[in-house]
Amino acid sequence: MDAADNQTTRLTDAQRLDWLRLIRSDNVGPRTFRSLINHFGSARAALERLPDLARRGGAARPGRIVSEHEAHLELTASKRLGVSLVAPGEIGYPPRLALIDDAPPLLGIRGAADALMRPMIAIVGSRNASGAGLKFAGQLARELGNAGFVIASGLARGIDQAAHRASLGSGTLAALAGGHDKVYPPEHDELLAAILDQGGAAISEMPLGHVPRARDFPRRNRLISGVALGVAVIEAAYRSGSLITARIAAEQGREVFAVPGSPLDPRAAGTNDLIKQGAQLITEAADIVNAVAPIQERPIELPSREPDEPAAIDEPGWDDRARVTALLGPSQIGLDDLVRLANVSPAVARTVLLELELAGRLERHGGGLVSLI
Incomplete structure (x- = not known):
C-alpha cells in the first residue's frame, strides 16, 4: 500500500501567494526556499529579509522579488489553463x-490528481530508439500498468x-x-x-511561458525519478x-x-554499463514488481511545510562570514566540513551560505554540497 491517505493539508490563499512570490524570486531555488522557510518561519518573513541577505552576501544590488500582482497574474493564468499549483502534502503532489x-x-499539476497519488x-531511454527498444518499452509499460x-x-x-x-x-x-x-x-502536444x-x-x-533550455x-x-519507486532505463548511449x-x-x-542490450549497439552501451555498476538487470515487468513490493509497504512521512516556530538564527559576525567564505571555491564542499574548518556553528554557516546564494554567488549540489560560482 503506497499510502498518501493522510495528505489533506492545505496552504491558505495568502500562503500560496507568498510561496509563489518567494520561489519565483531571483536566486531562490527549492533548497534555498526550504532554508529560508526554516530560518524565518514563513515565506512572508523570508521575503522581507531577501534584500538584506543578498546585500550581506556581496550583491551589488538586490535581486528581483516577484510582486503580489505578478504572483496573482500567474495564479490566474494557471487556473485558466487548468493548472493547480500545489505544495508538498496537498492532494495531487506526488508523495515520494x-x-x-x-x-x-509549488508544483504545477494538470490532469487527474488521483493518478499522482498512486x-x-x-x-x-533513448530518443533515437531501436524498433526492439520501442516494442519492449511499450510491453513493459502495459504490464506495469496492469499491475x-x-x-x-x-x-x-x-x-x-x-x-x-502504452500506458494511456x-x-x-x-x-x-x-x-x-x-x-x-512540440509535436507531442497531441500525446499530452x-x-x-x-x-x-x-x-x-516552471512558470507558464517558460521555454525549456538545455539546463x-x-x-x-x-x-521523473523523484515521483517513482524506481526507474527503468531502456537503451541509453554513454552520454545519454x-x-x-x-x-x-x-x-x-x-x-x-x-x-x-547487444554490446554491438551503441544505444545499449549506457544501460549495459549501469548493470556493471550495480543496477538491477530486468527482462520483464515481474522483475520490477517483485523488487519494489517491500518498498511499497513502507509508510511515507512528509516533512512539515512551514514550521510553527522559525529556527534559531545565529547572525554571523564579520570574522565568521570571512572564514566561511574563504573556505569556498569552485570545488564542492559540505556543510559539516565548513562548520569544522571555519569553527562556526551550523546556524552561522547556513546563514552565510544563504547570503551568498541570494547574492548569486553560490551553487548548491546534491548531497548537501555547495560551491562558489
Whole structure:
C-alpha cells in the first residue's frame, strides 16, 4: 500500500501567494526556499529579509522579488489553463517527490490528481530508439500498468513516448521541462492531450511561458525519478540524458533498473554499463514488481511545510562570514566540513551560505554540497 491517505493539508490563499512570490524570486531555488522557510518561519518573513541577505552576501544590488500582482497574474493564468499549483502534502503532489531534498515548493499539476497519488515506475531511454527498444518499452509499460502502477516519463521522443502511449489506459504522468503551455517537443502536444483526456497527468515546476533550455532537462529528470519507486532505463548511449536520470535516482534512494542490450549497439552501451555498476538487470515487468513490493509497504512521512516556530538564527559576525567564505571555491564542499574548518556553528554557516546564494554567488549540489560560482 503506497499510502498518501493522510495528505489533506492545505496552504491558505495568502500562503500560496507568498510561496509563489518567494520561489519565483531571483536566486531562490527549492533548497534555498526550504532554508529560508526554516530560518524565518514563513515565506512572508523570508521575503522581507531577501534584500538584506543578498546585500550581506556581496550583491551589488538586490535581486528581483516577484510582486503580489505578478504572483496573482500567474495564479490566474494557471487556473485558466487548468493548472493547480500545489505544495508538498496537498492532494495531487506526488508523495515520494515531496521527500527529495530539492522538491519543488509549488508544483504545477494538470490532469487527474488521483493518478499522482498512486505508486509510480519511471521508464526512460533513448530518443533515437531501436524498433526492439520501442516494442519492449511499450510491453513493459502495459504490464506495469496492469499491475497497478502509473508510468512516469518525460514526454520525449523515442522510449518516453512509447511508454506514455502504452500506458494511456492505465495511467501515465508526463514531467515537463518547460511551462505547461510550452510542450517539448512540440509535436507531442497531441500525446499530452491524450494523456490528460484519459486520466493521466502532467507536472512542471516552471512558470507558464517558460521555454525549456538545455539546463532545464536535468532538473526535469529529478522529477521523473523523484515521483517513482524506481526507474527503468531502456537503451541509453554513454552520454545519454537517461543516465543522468539514473544517477539522480540512485542519489534519491530510488531503485535503478536496466534492460541489457547487444554490446554491438551503441544505444545499449549506457544501460549495459549501469548493470556493471550495480543496477538491477530486468527482462520483464515481474522483475520490477517483485523488487519494489517491500518498498511499497513502507509508510511515507512528509516533512512539515512551514514550521510553527522559525529556527534559531545565529547572525554571523564579520570574522565568521570571512572564514566561511574563504573556505569556498569552485570545488564542492559540505556543510559539516565548513562548520569544522571555519569553527562556526551550523546556524552561522547556513546563514552565510544563504547570503551568498541570494547574492548569486553560490551553487548548491546534491548531497548537501555547495560551491562558489
